[in-house]
Amino acid sequence: MLxxxxxxxxxxxxxVLNGVSIKVDEGxxxxxxxxxxxxxxxxxxxxxxxxxxxxxxxxFEDHDLLAIRPSQRAxxxxxxxxxxxxxxxxLTVMENLEMGxxxxxxxxxxxxxxxxxxxxxxxxxxxxxxxxxxxSGGQQQMLAIGRGLAGSPKLLMLDEPSMGLAPTIADFIFExxxxxxxxxxxxxxxxxxxxxxxxxxxxHGYVLxxxxxxxxxxxxxxxxxxxxxxxxxxx
Amino acid sequence: MTQALEGFLQALSAGLLIGAVYGLMCxxxxxxxxxxxxxxxxxxxxxxxxxxxxxxxxxxxxxxATFGNTFGPFVAILxxxxxxxxxxxxxxLTLISRVSGMRTSSLExxxxxxxxxxxxxxxxxxxxxxxxxxxxxxxSIRTPLSSSAWELGPMLYDVSVFINKARGIDAVVSLxxxxxxxxxITRSRIGKSLRAAADNPTAATYMGIDVDRAHRIAFALxxxxxxxxxxxxxxxxxxxxxxxxxxxxxxYAGVVLGGMGSLIGAFWGGMTIGLVQQMSTxxxxxxxxxxxxxxxxxxIIFFRPQGFFGRMVERT
Numbered sequence: 001m002l003x004x005x006x007x008x009x010x011x012x013x014x015x016v017l018n019g020v021s022i023k024v025d026e027g028x029x030x031x032x033x034x035x036x037x038x039x040x041x042x043x044x045x046x047x048x049x050x051x052x053x054x055x056x057x058x059x060f061e062d063h064d065l066l067a068i069r070p071s072q073r074a075x076x077x078x079x080x081x082x083x084x085x086x087x088x089x090x091l092t093v094m095e096n097l098e099m100g101x102x103x104x105x106x107x108x109x110x111x112x113x114x115x116x117x118x119x120x121x122x123x124x125x126x127x128x129x130x131x132x133x134x135x136s137g138g139q140q141q142m143l144a145i146g147r148g149l150a151g152s153p154k155l156l157m158l159d160e161p162s163m164g165l166a167p168t169i170a171d172f173i174f175e176x177x178x179x180x181x182x183x184x185x186x187x188x189x190x191x192x193x194x195x196x197x198x199x200x201x202x203x204h205g206y207v208l209x210x211x212x213x214x215x216x217x218x219x220x221x222x223x224x225x226x227x228x229x230x231x232x233x234x235x
Numbered sequence: 236m237t238q239a240l241e242g243f244l245q246a247l248s249a250g251l252l253i254g255a256v257y258g259l260m261c262x263x264x265x266x267x268x269x270x271x272x273x274x275x276x277x278x279x280x281x282x283x284x285x286x287x288x289x290x291x292x293x294x295x296x297x298x299x300a301t302f303g304n305t306f307g308p309f310v311a312i313l314x315x316x317x318x319x320x321x322x323x324x325x326x327x328l329t330l331i332s333r334v335s336g337m338r339t340s341s342l343e344x345x346x347x348x349x350x351x352x353x354x355x356x357x358x359x360x361x362x363x364x365x366x367x368x369x370x371x372x373x374x375s376i377r378t379p380l381s382s383s384a385w386e387l388g389p390m391l392y393d394v395s396v397f398i399n400k401a402r403g404i405d406a407v408v409s410l411x412x413x414x415x416x417x418x419x420i421t422r423s424r425i426g427k428s429l430r431a432a433a434d435n436p437t438a439a440t441y442m443g444i445d446v447d448r449a450h451r452i453a454f455a456l457x458x459x460x461x462x463x464x465x466x467x468x469x470x471x472x473x474x475x476x477x478x479x480x481x482x483x484x485x486x487y488a489g490v491v492l493g494g495m496g497s498l499i500g501a502f503w504g505g506m507t508i509g510l511v512q513q514m515s516t517x518x519x520x521x522x523x524x525x526x527x528x529x530x531x532x533x534x535i536i537f538f539r540p541q542g543f544f545g546r547m548v549e550r551t
Contacts, residue, residue, distance in 0.1 A: 050437055071444060071448075087438075088438065090434050095430075098424070099428065099431045099439070099442045102442050102443045
């Protein structure tokens with residue numbers, strides 16, 4: 001579904017990503033883990049078109065993504081739940097969800113989607129009239145996820161949904177994501193620093209270090225890998 | 236005593252009526268600033284173009300013949316709005332978009348320096364171009380209503396207040412325009428996407444909103460709104476190609492008073508300026524009207540630096 005090959009990208013002349021290749025198949029849950037500054041967020045921004053790559057290709061369902069304008073990419077079925085939530089603070093919860101549903105698919109499935117989102121994340125239904133800027137961090141993260149789901153995406157990209165949240169809230173959000181995945185069969189690409197949780201639930205994982213894929217493999221190989229156990233899982 | 240009360244009520248009503256039009260004028264600028272964060276120095280000159288557009292439309296397209304001398308000017312003013320909106324759309328498309336929006340979002344200063352120079356340049360071209368095309372003779376949009384009044388009263392203490400009919404209609408048109416704009420911004424899909432693009436352009440792009448297009452719509456709307464306000468002012472005040480310079484300062488004062496980024500704030504900011512300007516004539520010579528505006532402006536900003544409706548939050 002998503003195929004990234006030899007991607008080199010960065011800010012000014014310094015590349016943050018250096019020849020990264022990643023593949024996400026339909027229905028898969030792929031996790032990208034790695035330390036701060038490894039280029040995980042830059043990878044997502046390049047997929048969404050906010051950062052221009054200097055080399056490499058990105059293909060999404062036979063579309064050459066780099067030839068498509070950034071604002072059009074959501075309409076292909078890519079939802080980006082950005083790092084640090086980035087909800088629209090002066091819009092209400094409901095209006096934020098409506099913004100997520102700007103895509104054609106989101107318009108078409110609005111009724112069904114909103115019902116499911118409220119079922120998965122009931123706090124959003126409770127707070128629907130409240131300005132997003134007044135929500136707590138955890139609630140904003142749930143809104144950001146709901147906003148991503150409202151567009152009926154084919155691929156949901158989550159950039160560190162646990163960032164800056166209390167561990168119990170991060171756990172809750174993780175548990176919700178697993179449940180959403182189980183019910184919807186959505187293809188998910190997750191970037192996460194909580195390596196243990198991310199690798200536990202993902203089908204396939206990549207370890208990104210200093211802009212390169214240091215390691216990749218399916219769930220079992222990665223969790224059994226010595227380097228991962230030592231560096232990330234603390235075993 | 237009666238005379239003082241009459242003078243006070245007269246100034247108050249004039250202030251409210253003028254303030255309503257100033258409010259609309261500020262909203263046009265506030266919309267552009269709020270959505271795009273572009274400081275547009277040419278806004279006053281867009282308003283000047285709106286005044287001349289209304290002036291010429293009145294005698295063209297059979298407006299005068301169809302609607303008569305009394306209401307024809309208002310029809311012409313309402314026509315000038317959409318025409319200037321289209322003008323604003325193309326100014327953004329050809330010029331402003333080159334130094335704003337996603338194109339400059341990653342630059343230091345987000346392109347503000349280039350925006351200052353560009354909009355100042357547009358202002359100069361419009362002023363001097365206006366001088367060439369329209370000439371330096373004072374023009375005005377006269378309707379018989381400009382020189383007649385409704386009498387309110389006599390009320391308590393035998394006091395009556397006279398409401399200039401043209402100003403009264405100006406205020407009503409202004410309020411209705413403001414109401415329609417507010418409805419559009421708060422309720423419609425396009426209005427919501429403008430607010431989303433203003434809140435967080437990057438996240439808006441992730442939603443599939445074309446931020447540059449949102450900016451273009453805001454710029455066109457803001458230009459059209461200010462043009463209508465200009466036409467309304469022209470029913471009472473004569474104008475010339477350099478009239479924009481006089482108003483653009485008032486516009487900025489209004490937008491800052493109301494709180495940068497808030498439309499309703501911009502309206503009340505403009506209203507405050509209209510009120511202060513008219514009320515100051517009670518105790519100060521008319522020449523000091525504008526000085527009074529800025530004294531009050533400084534006082535308000537001293538005690539409430541974020542303006543009436545401004546929020547003390549950082550943008551994410």
